[in-house]
Amino acid sequence: MITIRVPCSSANIGPGFDVIGLALSIWLELRVDISPATASGAPLNCEISYEGDGEGEVPLTADSNLITRTALYVLRCHKQRVFPVGTKVHIINPIPLGRGLGSSGAAVVAGVVLANEVGKLGLSKARMLDYCLMIERHPDNVAAALYGGFVGTYLNDLSPEDTERKEIPLSEVLPEPAGGVDTGLEPPEPPIGIGHYMKFPWAKEIKAIAIIPQFEVATAKARGVLPTSYSRADVVFNLQRIALLPVALGRSPPNAEQIYLAMQDKVHQPYRKELIPGLPEILLSVTPKSHPGLCGICLSGAGPTILALATDNFDKIAKVILDMFSKKDIKCEWKILEPAEEGTTVTYS
Ligand SMILES: Nc1ncnc2c1ncn2[C@@H]1O[C@H](COP(=O)(O)OP(=O)(O)O)[C@@H](O)[C@H]1O
Ligand SMILES: N[C@@H](CCOP(=O)(O)O)C(=O)O
Secondary structure, three states: OEEEEEEEEEEOOOOOOOOEEEEEEEEEEEEEEEOHHHOOOOHHHEEEEEEEOOOOOOOOOOOOOHHHHHHHHHHHHOOOOOOOOOEEEEEEEOOOOOOOOOHHHHHHHHHHHHHHHHOOOOOOHHHHHHHHHHHOOOHHHHHHHHHOOEEEEEEOOOOHHHHHHHOOOHHHHOOOOOOOOOOOOOOOOOOOOOEEEEEEOOOOOOEEEEEEEOOOOOHHHHHHOOOOOOOHHHHHHHHHHHOOHHHHHHOOOOOHHHHHHHOOOOOOHHHHOOOOOOHHHHHHHOOOOOOOOEEEEEEOOOOOOEEEEEOOOHHHHHHHHHHHHHOOOOOEEEEEEOEOOOOOEEEEO
C-alpha cells in the first residue's frame, strides 16, 4: 500500500495575495493499492472510495474526481493513458471544502503525487510543482502543501511560448470528463520551472486558530470579485506590510503589534466582504490590544475561514469571532492548527 499525505494550507496571510502560504495540520490522505489480481474492471482502471468532508458530493469516477483527473493529466503527459490495472484509491479527506483552507490545492498536489507513484515517473518535487501550477494557477497553496511550512512563492518570467503554454485554458489541461472522450492526443506539458518557493522561519509560540463558517465560497467566485487594477497607494500599502510579514512571524518571542500591522491588506480582503458577512467588523475589532494573546488576523485564502494567529487565550479569541458570526446567523466550527513543516509525504507498507 502507498500512503500519500498532503496538508491543508492557508494562503495570503493578509497582504501576501497569491504569494504567501502556510501549510497547516489537517491532512488529506490517499491509500493506494495496485492489485491486478483483484481488478474490478473500473473505468480507466481506477476504483475510488471516499470518506470525510465532501462524502456523497465529490464524484467517485476517475475522470471526474479532481484528484484522479489531475493524476490522469500527469500520466497522459507521460504517455500512460489509464491507471495501472487494479488501481484502488481510498481518499480520506478531513479538509473542509470551499472554505479557504486549500482543499483544492491539496487535491491537486495529491493527484500529481498519485500519478508520480502509480506511473513510476520519478518526478522531482520541483517538477511536480510545475504540474500543479498548470491546474491550480496561483502558487501559494500548492507550494505550501507540497513543501510544507511557511513559504513565499513566485512565478518565473517565462518566454512568450512558455507563457502561452502555461496559460492554456484549464478545460484543455483537464478536459471534462478527462477520460470520456479520449482523443489519444498528448495533453499540454507544463513549461519547466514555472514556480518557485522559499521557506520562512515560523516562531514556535504562534498557533493558528481557524474559525470555519458552515458555508462555502468557491475560490473562483472570490477571485471574480477582485479588481483588475489597483491604485499605487494600495499596492505600496501591501508591499510595505509584506516586507515585514515573514520577519515578524519568524521572530521569537513574537511581537504582536508588529505582526498585527504586517497582516493588514488592501488587495483582496476589502473586496471579499460582500461574500463573507461580518468580515470587516471581525478584522477591525479583534486586535492584540482588545484580545491579549492575539498576534494577527486575516481571511484564510479566499475565505470564508478566518485565521487568527495567537500565542495564548485561543478559546477566548475563537469565541469572540464565533459570536460575531453568530450575530449574522452563521454557524462555525473552530480548530487550533499548527504549521505542517513536512509538507507532502509518501510512505510504503
Ligand atoms: N478531496 C477532494 N476530492 C475531490 N475534489 C476535491 C477535493 N478537495 C477539493 N475538491 C474540489 O475543490 C473544490 C473546492 O475548491 P476551492 O473552491 O478552491 O476551495 P478551497 O478553498 O477549499 O480550496 C471542491 O468543491 C471540489 O470540487
Ligand atoms: N491566493 C488565492 C488563495 C486561494 O486559497 P483557497 O484556499 O481559498 O483556495 C486567493 O486568495 O484567491
